[in-house]
Amino acid sequence: MTEQEVMFYRRTRDITVQGHDVPKPIRMFCDANFPDYCLGVIANLGFVEPTPIQAQGWPMALKGKYLIGIAETGSGKTLAYLLPALVHVNAQPRLVHGEGPIVLILAPTRELAVQIQEEAAKFANHANIRSTCIYGGAPKGPQIRDLKRGVEIVNATPGRLIDMLEAQNTNLKRVTYLVLDEADRMLDMGFEPQIRKIVSQIRPDRQTLYWSATWPKEVESLAR
Structure with a gap:
């Protein structure tokens, strides 16, 4: 696209x-x-063209950019960070026994974490990429088993993830792609201390993607 075409595309x-x-x-x-398997799943899902947040978010995420995306629920933001996450995993050395995930996605609620997991599974299953969902209000046993086996992608609520970290059921030493989905909602729910505790255990050269429906000062402060 020419610069004029880019401006027109973004404006419209x-x-x-x-x-x-x-x-x-x-x-x-x-x-x-x-990858071809991603395009195949997209075609099977009946998607015709990228949503605006995907159209602009994908090339930014794929370039390894630190990204802050402001988008409403239903905008297609989940795939905006999930598909680059799969590409990121494929570019990393394979996990060995005892290593934690490469991709960490934090969400404010069990419902959203499960929804993200369902979307991830549609694609990850085609690429021999393992993912799991870690959230409270459910038995810890199956979640611990998944973490001990090794998974490339972890979708989690902050409280249960901290439980798993403190029990040494996983670690965040391999995380190089961090997503905070509905960051504004997580802060509204009082998760900032947990988020900061989690992020402090992740290497500083990670790629971070913040997704939020709004951009209050609290989210801006967290992003900085």
């Missing part, structure tokens, strides 16, 4: 970008250079 889809060296959006799924 209500896409606003800030930052340095922001990549051009992609107009078609095939332009994102996702």
Whole structure:
């Protein structure tokens, strides 16, 4: 796309970008250079073209950018960070016994964490990538078993994840792709201390993606 085409595309889809060296959006799924299995699942799901947040979010995430995305629920934001997460996992050395996940996705509620897990499974199962969902209000046994076996992607609520870390059922030494989904909601629910405790255990050169429906000062402070 020319610069004029990029401006027109963003304007007609209500896409606003800030930052340095922001990549051009992609107009078609095939332009994102996702693995064939991803494109196959996308086709089977009946998606015709990327949503605005996917069109701009994918090239930014795939370039390893630190990303803050402001998008409403239903905007397609889950796939905006999940598909680059799969590409990221494939680019890393395989896990060995005793290592924790490569991708960590934090969500405020069990319902959202389960929903993210369901979306991840649609794609990860085709790529020999393992994922699990860690949340309170459910037996710990199966969750511990998954973590001990080794999983590349962990979707978790902050409280239960801290329980697992303190019990040494997993660790975050291999995490290089961190997602905070509905970051504003997590802060509203009082999770900031837990989030900071979790993030302090992750290497500083990670890629971080914040997703939020709003951009209050509290989320901005957390992102900084």
